Amino acid sequence: MVLTDLHKGETAVVVRLAVEHEALKQRLLHLGVKEGKMVRVKAAMPFGGPVMVEVDGQAIGLRRKEASSIEVK
Amino acid sequence: MSYVALFGNPNTGKTSLFNCLTGSYEYVGNWSGVTVEKKVGVLRQHGVPVVDLPGIYSLQPLSRDEGVATDFLLTEPCSAIVNIVDASQLQRNLHLTVQLLEFGRPLIIALNMVDVAEKRGIKIDAVKLSRHLGVPVVPVIARTGKGAKELERAILSAKDGHHSRMFIDYGxxxxxxxxxxxxxxxxxxxxxxxxxxxxxxxxxxxxxxxxxxxxxxxxxxxxxxxxxxxxxxxxxxxxxxxxxxxxxxxxxxxxxxxKPKPLTLTEKVDAVVTNRYVGLPIFLALMYIVFMLTFNWLGTPLADQLDTFFSGPLTDWLSRLLDWAGASPFIEALVLDGIVAGVGGVLVFVPQIFILFFFISLLEDSGYMARVAMVMDRLMEAIGLNGKAFIPMIIGFGCNVPGVMAARTIEQPKERLLTMLLLPFMSCSARLPVYALFAGTFFIHEQALVVFSLYVLGIVVALGLAKLFSSTVFKNESSLFVIELPPYRVPQALTLWRSTWEKGKGFVRKAGTFIFGGSVAIWLLTYVGPHGVGVPMDDSLLAAIGGLIAPLLAPLGFGAWQAGAALITGFLAKEVVVSTMNIIYHVREANGLEQMIAAHFTPLSALSFMVFVLLYTPCLATVATIRKETGSWKWTLLSIGIALTVAYMISFLVYQVGMMFHFQ
The missing domain is CATH 1.10.287.1770 (Helix Hairpins)
Structure with a gap:
């Protein structure tokens, strides 16, 4: 399952960060999105826009494409 | 000179703390990337230089502003590092702390936002943390300045001393x-x-x-x-x-x-403003309310009163003073027709500009700014930019110069360049006097709507060109977007006022320097002609200069030399367009200028003129900033070239299509 499969308000654990873009992956790591972390989907923008997730009480906005390369369970 | 350097994650309050420590009023806000260059100040009473740096997550920079912080460590001497740590986000903040400890300079931790952390169910023992890291830890609340004295003492005693013996075994x-x-x-x-x-x-x-x-x-x-x-x-x-x-x-x-728990206020607000369906409409509605307040409900009545004062009592009073002092007619004309008309003509718009700046500050300080970037990202992605580019654009509504600077936080070089090139289409506050004058004359009842449409036109043109460029020149370059959404906070009155004043101050100062000087020069150009001095306006040097480009402007509906002269001088600063018109149509009674303008323009040509002023060229200061930030004359000249071409094309369309349908 990937992050974008979650519905609004659902929580899951990050299994793998399969983000291709190296800089983006670094940024996500530094924001606390990493393996073993609980993430919660807070909102999704319409027309395939970004999703808003929460990790450690920190809200982050990222694009659907990148969110879909974050594997969760 | 050896600095005390402020390091920390983005949006942890470095600049707030810097302001407390040094008594400065540097620009603060509640989003990541407010500070994009290093700022130097001095520790009060101790003469120790302190430097504030852009926020970073680690010492490996991903964007231009982050590079500033890493470069500082590599190239400048520092006597101590103050690491501002957000107590509510310890885990990720300490990644930077570890890297800074390994750097091996004396380090002091300022543990900020302990109040936010406690609300989130996190309480940290500063003494234990200090023992574990081997450096002093001082709890502070940077927004209010609590703990700044203790921090100052800690800095003075740690400076140039030993560094931590913290050691991590990496295997x-x-x-x-x-x-x-x-x-x-x-x-x-x-x-x-x-x-x-x-x-x-x-x-x-x-x-x-x-x-x-x-x-x-x-x-x-x-x-x-x-x-x-x-x-x-x-x-x-x-x-x-x-x-x-x-x-x-x-x-x-x-x-x-x-026992981390969510911040309830932030949760509640976010449930509405980042809602799938109403998020974008809410943003647009808020913007519209801001415009109504600035132009219709609050700003214009105030500006009218100021105008009445300048052109009535102030002019009379000055005129009597000059008579009493026995000033020559030349001096009297210079002061009343040049300076009062030119500078006063711009200063009357101070109320509108301050109201607009107040709302921009509110947007910056509340935490909503980052949400706007996220709400706008889908649209921005479609045109080859990302949502973060919207932040410089909003700042650009105040002034294009800090807007161009703010583009530094955009990670992808192509997106950053595009944002900088198109930023001048954001209608800055200096263009506002022009709209207020023309829309106030020709579109009294629809003023807010007309001005709002101009702002929207600026955005649409910028986005349209972005689409054009990203699907031609910058094809195949990837775009990325990730943004931190900080907790909301209720803005403090003092911070808001300071932030509004810091922005507005520039406008007032410009009126006293640039526009003052410009007004004197423009008045002299109207006084001197090719064939002597004290000539009628139409035989003046200014008329000759304006006349050069007037034929070119005729198809746009404003082919008189006065419009040409105002536009040329407007390159200095866009307010000067209004100053020049005030001087040219030199009128000393209230609302006189509006009558003069009504005689020289039609509603249609006024609209075309406003569109042209909106788009035609970045002002001198913006050009200099674009040159500095892109490091290239080629891109800078391109930015001017695009602006002139687009302005001409759109004004032409507005006027010619309007004529076709017999709008006057």
Whole structure:
């Protein structure tokens, strides 16, 4: 399952960060999105826009494409 | 000169703390990337220089502003580092702390936002944390200045002293690599050799570029490669994970309470403003309310009163004063028709500009700014930019110069360049006097709507061109977007006022310097003609200059020399367009200018003129900033060229289509 499969308000654990873009992956790591972390989907923008997730009480906005390369369970 | 440097994650309150420590009023806000360059101040009463740096998550920069912080460590001496740590986000904040500790300079931790952390169910024992990290930890609340005195004492006693003996064991392979790299490094490198070796292993590009200038990197690259083979993964990943474990242990040892719970206010507000369906409409509605307040409900009545005062009592009073002092007619004309008309004509718009700045400050300070970037990202993605580019654009509504600077936070070079080139289409506050004058004359009842449409036109043109460029010149360049959404906070009255005043001050100051000087020069140009002095206006030098481009402007509906002259002088600063018109149509009674303008323009040509002023060229200060930030005259000239062409085309369309349908 990937992050974008979650519905609004659902929580899951990050299994793998399969983000291709190296800089983006670094940024996500530094924001606390990493393996073993609980993430919660807070909102999704319409027309395939970004999703808003929460990790450690920190809200982050990222694009659907990148969110879909974050594997969760 | 050796600095005390302020380091920390983005949006942890570095600049607030800097302002407390140095008594400065640098620009603060509640989103990541407010500070994009280093700012220097002096520690009050002690004469110690302090430098504020852009926020970073780690010493490996991903964007231009982050590079500023890493470059500082590599090239400038520092006597101590103050690391501002957000107590509510300890885990990720301490990643930077560890890297700074490894750098090996005296370090003091300012533990900020302890109040926010407590609301989130996190309570940290500063003494235990201090013992674990081996450095002083001072709890502060940077927004209110609480703890600043204690921090100052800690800085003074730690400065130039010992550094922490904190040591993380990265495992056999990495430790061996560190030793081998350290052996190769020359003795005069900045920072600890262990630090440098670790940063190199992590793949710090800035550092690699710095080392490359001094010697051949291939042996070091070979060591990194060997280490990565032995580890079976990237060295950066291994180092990150080792640090992460160490940090978790540190927090477990130093936390008194750790039962994170959500911030309810933020949750509630976000449920509405980032809602799938109403998020974007809410943003647009808020913007519209801001415009109504600025132009219809509040700003215009105030500006009218100021105008009545300037053209009535103030002019009379000055005129009597000049008579009493026995001033020559020349001086009297210069003061009343030049300076009062030129400078006063711009100053009357101070109420509108301050109201607009107040709302921009409110947007910046509340935490809503980052949400706007996210709400707008889908649209921005479609035109080849990202949501973050919307933040410089909003700032550009105040003034284009800080807007161009704010583009530094955009990670992708192409997106940053595009944002900078198109930023001048954002209608800055200097263009506002022009709209207020023309829309106030010709569109009295629809003023807010007309002005709102101009702002929207600026955005539409910028976005349209972005689409054009990203699907031609910048094809195949990837775009990315990730943004931190800070907790909301209720803005403090004092911060809001300061932030509004700091922005507005520039406008008032410009009126006293640039526009004052410009007004004198323009008046002189109207006074002197090719065939003598004191000539009728139509035979003046200004008329000759304006007349040069007037024929070109005729198809746009404003082919008189007066419009041409106002536009040329408007390159200095766009307010000067209004100053020039005030001087040209020199009228000393209230509302006189509006009558004169009504005689020279029609509603249609006024609309065309406003569109042209909106788009035609970035002002001198913006051009200089674009040149500095892009480092290229080619892009700068292109930005001017695009603006002139687009302005001409759209004004032409507005006027000619309007004529076709017999709008006058």
């Amino acid at each position: 056999v392979e990495v430790e061996r690599a560190i030793r081998r790299i350290a052996e190769q490094l020359p003795d005069d490198v900045p920072g600890d050799k262990r630090w440098m070796a670790l940063q190199f292993l992590e793949g710090n590009e800035r550092l690699a570029a710095y080392l490359r200038d001094h010697f051949d990197l291939s042996p070091l690259l070979a060591i990194r490669k060997e280490t990565e083979q032995a580890l079976g993964c990237q060295a950066a990943k291994h180092i990150y994970e080792t640090r992460d474990r160490w940090i978790s242990e540190t927090i477990a040892a130093a936390a008194i309470e750790f």
